[in-house]
Amino acid sequence: MLGVSPMAAMEPVRKLLIKFFSMERLGRALTDSLSQRWARPPGCRAMCVSPSPACVGARLRVSMRTNMQPLRAWPGGSASNHYHHCCTRTFSLSAQGRLCWSCQAAMTMDELFCPACHSLQPPDETKDYFQVLDCEKTFDVNIQELQKKYRNLQRFLHPDYFSQKSHVEREMSEKQSSLVNKAYNTLLSPLSRGIYLLSLRGITLEEGTDSVVDPQFLFEILEISEQLNDCNISSEIEDIGNFVQEKYDSLTGEVRNAFQQGDLHGAKLLLAKMKYFSNIQNQVKKKILP
Incomplete structure (x- = not known):
């Protein structure tokens, strides 16, 4: 029995997209691209409203939202079923869509690779x-999960995998990989992660933090620094390093509680103290490994 043609099935969503975006060109681009993918997925020689397993396999695409694993294939069924799944899972009628730089296929902002031509896309700033x-x-943050997602992303984005690609894709790979590295290094450290969280809420931790900590704390930091400068014995330097690490870890727990309670001002004061202990940790490392 003949099914509804893809173009006919897409007419209602075409009208809705045109109305939603108030841009006929973008509305037509989105629906035309989706109709073409229904009609002729890669490797399919015939129109397939209800695709075969082979055609369903061709619809698998890489998505960052699933840790770089292929999305589940859309279930088989009528044209209306495919219409429902495509609209709710792929495009969701969101203003966050974009067009592929290479083939102009419609795609979402979350997709790193074009589902039509598989070209790497530029970072979403x-x-x-x-x-x-x-x-x-x-x-x-779950550090193990963070490391896992970082490694998964770099398996797809690292410039080494794009050495044989076009100049454009090599540049995009460098930008994507650099952004992932910067994000990972920022979120990996409790100090930089906390400062970044504050920045997202419009709170800046200035370079000179003397004005936000009490004089008694500054006096304690000065004493530790002087002790470290006078130390030349490895065991004593390590003792100072362990003491500073304990202080740093204790402050990390306090910062966690402050964020959980929504106390951003308290988190800022604690992070300012953490910066001092972090600086001493760096000094300890230099003395141990000159």
Whole structure:
């Protein structure tokens, strides 16, 4: 039995997109691209409203939102079923769509690779570092999960994998990989992660933090620094390093509690103290490994 043609099935969503975006060109581009993918997925020689397993396999695409694993194939069925799944899962009628730079196919902002021509896309500059690595926007980040997502992304984005690609894709790979590296290094450290979280809320931790910490704390830091400068014995330097690390870890726990309670001012004061201990940690490393 003949099914509904893809173009006919897409007519209602075409009208809705045109109305939603108030841009006929973008509305037609989105629906035409989707209709073509229904009609002739890669490797399919015939019109397929209800695709075979081979055609369904051709629809698999890489998505960052699923840790770089292929999305589940859309289930077989009528044209209306495909219409429902495509609209709700692929495009979701969101203003966050874009066109592929290479083939002009419609795609979402979350997609790193074009689902039609598989070209790597430029970074989305509107995303924060948590979104880049697909992590929950919280201070209490799961480090193992963060490392896993970082490695998965770099398996697809590292410039080494694009050495035989076009100049454009090589440049995009460098930008994508650099952004992922920067996001990962920022979120990996409790100090930089906390400072970044504050920046997302419009709070800046200035370079000179003397004005936000109490004089007694500054006096304690001065004493530790003087002790470290006078030390030349490895065991004593390591003792100071362990003491400073304990202080740093204790402050990390306090910062976590402050963010959980929504106390951004308290988090700022604690992070300012963490910066001092972080600086001493660097001094300890230099003395141990000159």
